Amino acid sequence: MLLGVEKLEVVYHNVSLAVQGVSFEVRDDQIVALLGTNGAGKTTILRAISGFLGADDAKVTEGLIQFRGEEIQNQPPHIITKKGIVLVPERDKIFESLTVEENLQVPVSLKKREEGETHLHDLIFHYFPVLANLKNRLGGYLSGGERQMLSLSTAFLCRPTLLLVDELSLGLAPIIVDELMKLVKLIRDEQRVTVLLVEQNALAALEIADYGYVIENGRIVFAGDTYKLKSHKDVQEFYLGRGERETEKSYKDIKQYRRTRRWYG
Amino acid sequence: MQMIVNLFTLSSLYCLICCGYVLIYRSSRVLNLAHGEFMAIGGYFLFTVAMGLFSHPIPSFLVACIFSLAMGFLVYFFLMKFMAGESVFAAILVTIALGILLRGLMPLIWTSQLWHPLQHLTMANASHQLMEGAVISTFGIMKIVSAVLLYLTLFFCLKFTRWGLRMLAVGEKPLLASQRGVALHKYYALSWGIGAFSAGLAGMIQACDSGLEPGMFVIGLAAFPVVLVGGLDSLVGVIPGAFIVASAQIITIHFISPQASEAAPFAVLLLMLLIRPWGLFGTKEELERV
Amino acid sequence: MAFASGYFNTTYEKDMSIVDTRGRWGWLITLIVMLIFFPFFASAFLLDLATQVLLALVGSIALMLLTGYAGQISLGHAGLIAAGAFTTAVLFKELNAPIWLTLPASGLVGAILGFIVGLPSLRLKGLYLALSTLALHFLVTYVGAEYETKRGFATGVLIDAPSLGPLTIVDPRLWYFFFLVADVLLVVFSLNLVRSKTGRAWMAIRDRDVAAEALGIKLSSYKLSAFVMSSVLTSIAGCFFAYYRGFVSVEAFSLLMTIEYVAMIIIGGLGSILGAIFGTIFVVLLPYIIETMVEALHVPTRLTTYMFSINHVIFGLIMIIFLVLEPNGLVGIWIRIRNYFILWPFKHKPLGE
Numbered sequence: 001m002l003l004g005v006e007k008l009e010v011v012y013h014n015v016s017l018a019v020q021g022v023s024f025e026v027r028d029d030q031i032v033a034l035l036g037t038n039g040a041g042k043t044t045i046l047r048a049i050s051g052f053l054g055a056d057d058a059k060v061t062e063g064l065i066q067f068r069g070e071e072i073q074n075q076p077p078h079i080i081t082k083k084g085i086v087l088v089p090e091r092d093k094i095f096e097s098l099t100v101e102e103n104l105q106v107p108v109s110l111k112k113r114e115e116g117e118t119h120l121h122d123l124i125f126h127y128f129p130v131l132a133n134l135k136n137r138l139g140g141y142l143s144g145g146e147r148q149m150l151s152l153s154t155a156f157l158c159r160p161t162l163l164l165v166d167e168l169s170l171g172l173a174p175i176i177v178d179e180l181m182k183l184v185k186l187i188r189d190e191q192r193v194t195v196l197l198v199e200q201n202a203l204a205a206l207e208i209a210d211y212g213y214v215i216e217n218g219r220i221v222f223a224g225d226t227y228k229l230k231s232h233k234d235v236q237e238f239y240l241g242r243g244e245r246e247t248e249k250s251y252k253d254i255k256q257y258r259r260t261r262r263w264y265g
Numbered sequence: 266m267q268m269i270v271n272l273f274t275l276s277s278l279y280c281l282i283c284c285g286y287v288l289i290y291r292s293s294r295v296l297n298l299a300h301g302e303f304m305a306i307g308g309y310f311l312f313t314v315a316m317g318l319f320s321h322p323i324p325s326f327l328v329a330c331i332f333s334l335a336m337g338f339l340v341y342f343f344l345m346k347f348m349a350g351e352s353v354f355a356a357i358l359v360t361i362a363l364g365i366l367l368r369g370l371m372p373l374i375w376t377s378q379l380w381h382p383l384q385h386l387t388m389a390n391a392s393h394q395l396m397e398g399a400v401i402s403t404f405g406i407m408k409i410v411s412a413v414l415l416y417l418t419l420f421f422c423l424k425f426t427r428w429g430l431r432m433l434a435v436g437e438k439p440l441l442a443s444q445r446g447v448a449l450h451k452y453y454a455l456s457w458g459i460g461a462f463s464a465g466l467a468g469m470i471q472a473c474d475s476g477l478e479p480g481m482f483v484i485g486l487a488a489f490p491v492v493l494v495g496g497l498d499s500l501v502g503v504i505p506g507a508f509i510v511a512s513a514q515i516i517t518i519h520f521i522s523p524q525a526s527e528a529a530p531f532a533v534l535l536l537m538l539l540i541r542p543w544g545l546f547g548t549k550e551e552l553e554r555v
Numbered sequence: 556m557a558f559a560s561g562y563f564n565t566t567y568e569k570d571m572s573i574v575d576t577r578g579r580w581g582w583l584i585t586l587i588v589m590l591i592f593f594p595f596f597a598s599a600f601l602l603d604l605a606t607q608v609l610l611a612l613v614g615s616i617a618l619m620l621l622t623g624y625a626g627q628i629s630l631g632h633a634g635l636i637a638a639g640a641f642t643t644a645v646l647f648k649e650l651n652a653p654i655w656l657t658l659p660a661s662g663l664v665g666a667i668l669g670f671i672v673g674l675p676s677l678r679l680k681g682l683y684l685a686l687s688t689l690a691l692h693f694l695v696t697y698v699g700a701e702y703e704t705k706r707g708f709a710t711g712v713l714i715d716a717p718s719l720g721p722l723t724i725v726d727p728r729l730w731y732f733f734f735l736v737a738d739v740l741l742v743v744f745s746l747n748l749v750r751s752k753t754g755r756a757w758m759a760i761r762d763r764d765v766a767a768e769a770l771g772i773k774l775s776s777y778k779l780s781a782f783v784m785s786s787v788l789t790s791i792a793g794c795f796f797a798y799y800r801g802f803v804s805v806e807a808f809s810l811l812m813t814i815e816y817v818a819m820i821i822i823g824g825l826g827s828i829l830g831a832i833f834g835t836i837f838v839v840l841l842p843y844i845i846e847t848m849v850e851a852l853h854v855p856t857r858l859t860t861y862m863f864s865i866n867h868v869i870f871g872l873i874m875i876i877f878l879v880l881e882p883n884g885l886v887g888i889w890i891r892i893r894n895y896f897i898l899w900p901f902k903h904k905p906l907g908e
Binding site: 296344347348353354355357358359361362363364365366367368369370371372373486489490493497524525527528531532534535538539542 | 628675678679682683685686687689690691693694696697700701704810811814817818821861863864865866867868869870871872874875878879882
Binding site: 097 | 427430431433434437438440441442443444445446447448449548
C-alpha cells in the first residue's frame with residue numbers, strides 16, 4: 001500500500017468539520033478516483049495529503065495519513081513534496097509570467113542526480129508534443145487544455161511517486177478531457193507513477209481509474225472497483241447521468257421524490 | 266553642472282535603496298516600509314565595525330555588509346515568515362511596526378548624536394574637481410559605482426540563472442512554486458537578505474558622505490515614489506524612476522524651497538498614480554492583484 | 556447569551572436592532588451612567604486620560620469606517636486631522652471665527668480633501684491607494700508648514716477656547732462632557748450607518764468588490780462616499796484637536812500619528828465600532844502604562860532620557876504581536892472568549908451548519 005488514509009477528520013477555522021472519518025487506500029501503480037459533487041470534501045482531502053491545509057486555516061484533527069508507512073498529516077508542504085507526493089492543483093496551476101520553457105525549468109526534480117535534464121525534457125515533449133511548439137509562449141497566453149498539459153508536465157518533472165490531480169477536467173472541452181485522461185493513464189503505465197484523481201466528471205474518471213470512492217458531505221459513502229461503481233444504480237443516477245426511468249420525469253415526481261440512497265447495500 | 270552631478274549621486278543612492286524594495290516586493294509581495302531603517306542601521310553597523318574592529322575601509326565595509334545581509338535573513342526568519350499567508354496589508358503593517366521598533370532601538374543603542382564613521386576609517390571624503398567648477402566627493406563616486414555594479418550583477422543573475430527564474434516563480438505563485446519543490450523560505454530569505462544588504466550599503470555610503478544620525482531613515486521614505494514611478498516589481502524601472510524623482514527634488518530645492526523638496530517626491534508619486542499607476546515598467550496585473 | 560439559548564428574531568426590526576436583548580440594554584445603561592458620573596470621582600490625571608481617549612475616538616471611528624468597513628486603506632489620516640486643525644487655526648486667526656463656523660468649515664475642507672483622495676480609489680486598490688493617501692499627508696503638512704512660516708507662526712498658532720453660547724469650554728470636566736456627547740452621537744451615528752444600505756454596500760465592497768459591482772452596487776459612489784464621510788469626521792476631529800490643545804503646529808501631525816490611528820483600528824480589530832473603542836483605549840493608554848512599568852522596573856536613567864524611543868520599541872513590538880498572532884485584534888480575543896463560553900461543552904459546530 002502506497003498511501004493509506006485512516007479515519008481522517010479535517011476542521012476549518014476550528015469550527016467547521018469538512019471531512020469526517022474518511023478512510024481509503026491507494027496501492028502502487030493504481031489510478032484511484034475520488035468522486036463527488038462540489039463541496040463534498042474531495043479537495044480538502046487532497047490538500048490534507050499534500051500539506052496545504054495551513055493556508056486555509058484548516059487542520060487534521062483526527063486520523064492519520066500514511067505514505068509508505070510514514071505518517072505525514074500536518075507536515076509542511078515542502079517536506080511532503082520531497083517524499084514524492086506532487087499535486088496538480090485545480091487553480092493557479094502554471095506560472096503565467098514565465099514562458100513554457102521557463103515553466104519547465106522551475107520544478108525541482110527528486111531524482112536530480114540520477115537523470116539528466118535533457119532526457120527529462122525530451123520525455124515531456126514525447127508525451128505532450130503540443131508543448132514543444134509553444135516553448136516561447138508566455139504561460140498566461142495558453143489555452144485551458146494547454147495549461148493543464150503544462151501543469152501535468154511540471155508536476156511530472158518533479159518525478160513524483162504519487163501524483164494528486166485535482167479536477168483535471170474542469171472547464172475543458174470533452175475531447176480535450178479525453179485526451180488528457182488518456183495521457184494520465186499512459187504516464188501511469190509507462191512511468192510507474194501512482195495517481196489519485198479527484199473528479200466531478202465521474203464518467204471521464206471512471207474511464208481510466210482502477211478503483212474509486214464516492215464522497216458526500218465529507219464522508220465516503222461507496223467504494224469499489226470501476227465495474228462495481230459503473231453498475232451501481234445510485235452512482236449511475238447521481239453521478240453518471242443515467243436514471244431509472246426512460247420516460248420524462250414530471251415535476252411533480254421530482255418534488256415528491258425522496259430517494260433513499262442504497263449506499264450500504 | 267553641479268546640479269547634474271548632484272542628480273547622478275542622488276539617483277544612484279535611490280537606485281541602491283530601491284532595488285531592495287523591488288526584490289522584496291517581487292518575491293513576497295510586501296512593500297518593506299522599514300527599508301529606510303535598514304539603511305540607517307547599515308550605516309550604524311559600519312560605524313560600530315569601524316570603531317571597534319577594523320580601521321581600514323575595505324574590511325569594515327565587508328563586515329558591515331555581512332551584518333546587513335544577516336539582518337535581512339533574521340528579519341525574514343523571525344518575523345516575516347509568520348506573515349507568509351496573511352494579507353498583504355497586514356504584512357505591510359508589520360514592516361511599519363518593525364520600522365518603528367528599529368527607529369526606537371537606534372537611539373537607544375547608539376544615541377542620537379551625529380557620528381562620522383569616516384573618522385574611524387582613516388579615510389577622508391575628498392572632493393574632486395570636475396568640469397565647470399562642479400565638485401563630487403569620493404563617496405559620491407562610490408554611490409554611482411556601487412549602484413552600477415549592483416544592478417549589473419542583479420540583472421544578470423535574475424535573467425540568466427535558475428535561481429533568478431525560481432525567484433520570479435516564487436514571486437508570482439508561491440504555493441505553486443512550493444508544490445514544484447522550490448524551497449520558498451530559502452528564496453524569501455534571500456530576497457530579504459539582498460534587500461537589506463543593498464539598503465545597508467546605501468546607508469553606509471551615505472553615512473560616510475554626510476554623517477550618521479537616526480533621522481536618516483527619511484531618505485528611505487522619499488525613495489518610495491521612486492519604486493512607484495518605475496514600477497513596483499521592475500528592477501529596470503528603478504533607474505528612470507530614480508532620475509525623475511531626484512530631478513524633481515533638485516529642481517524644487519533650487520527654484521522653490523528646501524522645505525518643498527520633502528513633498529516633491531510625493532507630488533510626483535501622486536501624478537504617477539493618477540496617470541499610470543503601475544509605473545513606467547511595472548506589470549499591469551499588479552494593479553488588480555493587490 | 557441570547558442567541559445560544561435559542562432566541563429567535565421574528566421581525567425585521569428585531570434582526571436589525573443594535574441592542575437586542577433586555578440584558579444588553581441593562582449593560583448599556585449602566586455604562587452610560589458610569590460614564591456620566593466618572594468625572595466626579597476620578598482624579599485630574601484620569602480625567603485627562605479619559606478625555607484624550609474620547610478625543611482620539613472620533614478619529615479612530617472615522618478610520619474604522621473607511622478601512623474596517625469599506626476596506627479602503629488610508630495612510631493619510633494625520634494629514635486630514637492636520638487639515639481640520641489648520642482650517643480652524645486659519646479661520647480663527649484671520650477671521651476670528653467662532654466654533655460654530657470653524658467646525659462645519661473643517662468638515663467641508665475634509666469633504667473636499669476626501670473627495671480628491673477618494674478619486675484615485677476608483678482606479679487603485681490596496682497598496683497603491685495607501686501610497687496615494689500617504690502623498691496627501693505630505694502635501695497637507697507642506698501647505699500647513701508654509702502657512703506657519705509665511706504668516707510668522709513659526710512655533711505654532713494659538714487658539715482660544717471655543718464657546719458654545721454662554722459656555723466657554725475651558726474646564727476639564729466640560730471638555731470631557733463635550734467629547735462624551737460628541738462621541739455618543741458619533742457612535743450612534745456610525746452604528747446606524749453601518750447597518751444601513753450604505754454600510755452594507757461598504758462591507759460588500761470590502762469583501763469582494765467585483766461581486767458587489769455585479770450585484771448592482773455602484774462602486775464609485777460608495778467608495779467616494781466612504782472617503783468623504785471618513786474625511787469629514789476626521790477633519791472635525793482635527794478641529795476638536797485644535798481647540799482642545801489650544802495650539803496648532805505642523806510637527807504634531809507626523810506619520811507617527813497616522814500609524815497610531817492605524818494601530819488603534821488594527822489592535823482593536825478591523826470591522827467593528829467596538830474594535831475602534833477597544834483599540835483607542837489601548838493605544839492612548841499604552842505610553843502611560845509603559846511609563847509606569849519603566850518606573851517600577853527601575854530602568855537606568857541613561858535609558859529613561861529616551862522614553863520616546865522606548866515607546867517606539869514597545870509600540871512596534873505590540874503591533875507586531877497583534878498582527879502576527881491575533882489579526883482580529885482585541886475584538887477577536889473578546890469573541891473567542893465569548894464563543895468558548897457559548898459553545899461549551901462543544902468544541903465546534905457539527906458538520907452541516
